[in-house]
Amino acid sequence: MVGTRALLDKSRAFGNLGECYEQLGDFEESVKCHEQYLVIAQNTGSLVDQDKAYRGLGNAHRSVPLAGSSGNISFLFGHPI
Numbered sequence: 626m627v628g629t630r631a632l633l634d635k636s637r638a639f640g641n642l643g644e645c646y647e648q649l650g651d652f653e654e655s656v657k658c659h660e661q662y663l664v665i666a667q668n669t670g671s672l673v674d675q676d677k678a679y680r681g682l683g684n685a686h687r688s689v690p691l692a693g694s695s696g697n698i699s700f701l702f703g704h705p706i
Contacts (some may be wrong), residue, residue, distance in 0.1 A: 632668070633665070633674060636661070636666050636671075636678070639659070640678060644681065647685050652686075652689045656682060656685045658681075659678055663678035
């Protein structure tokens with residue numbers, strides 16, 4: 626199961642990057658990283674990592690500036706808003 630371990634390590638690195646991007650205010654990149662984390666966690670069947678990835682996605686989405694601010698959140702909807 627060395628391959629699975631390596632994939633989980635890679636997925637956790639995506640999760641860590643997502644947290645870094647969130648702290649830097651780059652929410653689009655944060656979401657992308659957490660999505661990568663989730664995909665790998667789902668493919669390996671790791672429920673613990675799926676939980677962490679979903680929480681990371683939730684935190685990233687919650688941190689996005691709301692309407693009326695200068696933040697660009699159109700990437701969340703797949704089209705300009």
